[in-house]
Amino acid sequence: MNPLTIFASAFLLFQVEPLIAKIILPWFGGVAAVWTVCLLFFQVVLLLGYLYAHLLTRRLGRRTQGWLHGALLAASLLVLPILPRDSLKPTGPEHPALHILLVLVLTVGLPFFLLSATSPLLQAWLASARSDSSVYRFYALSNVGSLLGLLSYPTLVEPRLSTVRQGWTWSVAYAAFAVACGAIAVSQRSAEGTPWHRGVVRVPWNTRVLWLALSACSSALLLAITNHITQNIAAVPFLWIIPLSLYMLSFILCFGNQRWYHRMIFLRLLGVALGCMAYALSPSLMALPLWILILLFCAGLFICCMFCHGELARSKPDPSRLTSFYFWSSLGSVVGAVFVAILAPQIFSGFYELHVALGACALLALMIHRTDPASPFRQAAWRPAFWALHGLAAIVVVGLAFLAQADSLYTNRMMRNFYGVLRESDEVAPNVVLLKGNAQPKREDLRFRRLMNGTITHGLQFLGPARHDKPISYYGANSGIGVAFAALAPRGHLRVGLIGLGAGTVAAYGHAGDKDTFYEINPLVVQIAQRDFSFLRDSKARIAFELGDARLTLERQPPQQFDLLAVDAFSSDSIPVHLLTVEAFQLYFRHLRPDGILAVHISNRHLYLEPVVAAAAQKLGKDALLIASPDDPANEIFLARWVLLANRGIFRGFPNIQKAGKPLTTSIHVRLWTDSYSSLFAVLK
Known part of the structure; x- marks a missing residue:
């Protein structure tokens, strides 16, 4: 027994x-x-x-x-x-x-x-x-x-x-x-x-x-590698x-x-595993296919x-x-x-605990080698090689430290809290579309500020006066959110809900008499958007904030009668699954006017989210249009995929939306995501 x-x-x-x-x-x-x-x-x-x-x-x-x-x-x-x-x-x-x-x-x-x-x-x-x-x-x-x-x-x-x-x-x-x-x-x-x-x-x-020491090293590696994987997926x-x-x-x-x-x-x-994982932490390798990175880090772990x-x-x-x-x-x-859960977020401005854990594991291996009676390094002839390995280990540790700082070489400010790592950087837009005879733009008109959450851009703003009020990145005029604002603008005095703040870019669409309510869980994001970007300050709309998880906040609030509700709360490439379940979509429509529009941002490097939204729309009997807008590198406009949802027949009153979008259809059918069930296997790219 x-x-x-x-x-x-x-x-x-x-x-x-x-x-x-x-x-x-x-x-x-x-x-x-x-x-x-x-x-x-x-x-x-x-x-x-x-x-x-x-x-x-x-x-x-x-x-x-x-x-x-x-x-x-x-x-x-x-x-x-x-x-x-x-x-x-x-x-x-x-x-x-x-x-x-x-x-x-x-x-x-x-x-x-x-x-x-x-x-x-x-x-x-x-x-x-x-x-x-x-x-x-x-x-x-x-x-x-x-x-x-x-x-x-x-x-x-x-x-x-x-x-x-x-x-x-x-x-x-x-x-x-x-x-x-x-x-x-x-x-x-x-x-x-x-x-x-x-x-x-x-x-x-x-x-x-x-x-x-052995237990601490394996535990730190477990948590750090799990963080490294999940912060970019879900x-x-x-x-x-x-x-x-x-x-x-x-x-x-x-x-x-x-x-x-x-x-x-x-x-x-x-030695091979530590070297491969250290190399894979290089920012230049983040574009590798997801399954390769997962296999590499899991095998290394x-x-x-x-x-x-x-x-x-x-x-x-x-x-x-x-x-x-x-x-x-x-x-x-x-x-x-x-160390990983409590100390690292306090002492590091970036996600560097994995670098430290890899270095610690290398040092432990050297100590084991040194104390092993059967080790060839105990023999006098091998001692130079043993000290050479010590030197190599020191180089690896120093190299990891430099690698850890590589992310911040061009970063003005890097901050971290429970919800993730935020980076700001001032950059210059590439001059890639100038045609012969066009005037060279002023350098200040090419400078912009970027906000990154993990590995994904969460907002850009041009710093020059000519374009500082233009919504860019995923929120350009031709994006799904831009098209939705253009369609609803004739109503005037719009009530807009926005789940996820980023740099506050969407506030640029606000007009006098509008009210924009941002639902944001990370207080640091609010601080950065108000201090380092001017979209919120310059917006003609009245701006309000609701701090906390958007879904919990909306559950406690009476119906808000939004004309437009946008869901754009993804951190890095990781998705909060509870914002994409059918119960979440029911909640969103409870807060919309009968003729209101729900906009869901589904751009993602690793996950194909169209089937998830399509299944929820079909279950609730809603019309859904996909708007995929092209990129424009010269103006820092990114390729963006938005899905607009509304009650049956509402889109017939918005010809610009019908022209820009196409009915949301997908060849991949997934089981409906609910609060009790969700699976990423079927939507991995």
Whole structure:
């Protein structure tokens, strides 16, 4: 029964991680950092669970251990089901990380803590009856349960069950686990009441530091690479789970059987992986196909984790020190997670934690090489080569530092917070369309300011007086949003809602008597748009701001009777999925006048979003037109794809929209996205 309970605890532990994260993701704007903070919480509670098991087995007798653990299991049933209450939803964008941690503590804190403690505690009880090291097989069994829990969520659970049913199903399964684990705990009352491993030789501090460093390195790489992937696609479970599954797979292989990890082989592979990932961080390689970048970073993560966890398995202690090993390994994981989720956004203005983690992994590899008795570098003849590698590692670290600064060479200002990295730069437009005989424009008329969120431009403004009030980038006069404004202008006194602020470019379309309401979750974006761009200041419309997640704000507001509502809230190339579900589209139309227009910006390098919008339009019985406007490099106009939606027959009153657009049709048909279901597999380019 013990092995089954260990497996069940790990399975439930890693099922609840993507489940609860998906539920609260829309509350905080659907940004990638939500998963990072969730992982930090899970790592910290995992550490607390291991510490609890460690102290329980060291300080208390078996009877007391069983009684205390059984009592906590019974208490944890009182917090079920784990579905968070609506009263926990944020009312603004203040301190999102702290709010996420609070929600997690109140919903899954105690169950997750006890699930975390179960595996080391049961293994410790088993180890007290065995003298060999076979209990470490249960560590591998625990990781198999974790991996199956992760993989089954996006493939079996998420596509078939709504989030509410997922929460209830998990809660029932946890209750069954608690009963089984409680029975095992009660059975400990018949055992001897003295701690079982006193007098064993203590583990040296340098070994504990090694455990901590290896775990911290793999954890930091996991979070940093996951961030790197999701910030340019979408914060969704299957993109969270791929890196985490590779991380867990390395644990299974390294602790299941020693034959999977060969130090010299993986040290060589590690050098290749670190070099490839460092090179792939170059801005010039961002145009590579998405699947190549994902494969490269996932393969690199797996090799790095095999090195870290292989070395961890090689240094594992006597089974009597099992809980100490769990504790120090988990502490290292927390250190790595804290660095990526908490410290890096405070100390770096850009996304540089991946650079640091790669450098740390290289230094750890050199240290392992130096201390390995079998290493050829221990021989005198190889020492020059060893020091040459030290020099090469130093060059790599310095090179990564310069690479980290490359993004900011032409950047006036770089800022970062929970919601992402924002960059401003002053540039000169390329003079690419001058014809013979045309007058050379003044240099000041070619200068413009760019705002970037991650890797994507979120607004441009010419700095010269001749064109500073012209909407450009994705918002030119021929774009979908420009055509919609032109069609509605004769009405006068327009009420316009805009989800996503950017540089405030759309405010350039405002006229006297209009009211533009911007829904923006990132306070830093509002600060930049007001301070460094003049679209908002120069607009003739009355400007208002609603801070917080747009969907939550609209849910709380009465119908706004917008003439036009524009959805353009994507950060980098990552999409907040909760803004593209059918429930979201129903909400948008609740806030539109019956003859109003909904404009959705769907330009994306990696995702083909037309089928998603088409499915929602068909479900709701709305007309949908696609307007794909060409680029104009001389005027910094980008190729843009907008979909305009309205009630049946409304577009017949707007001939300019009918002329510019075409009915939204697609050869790819996807299942309707809802708050309970969404899948990116079918829309990946």
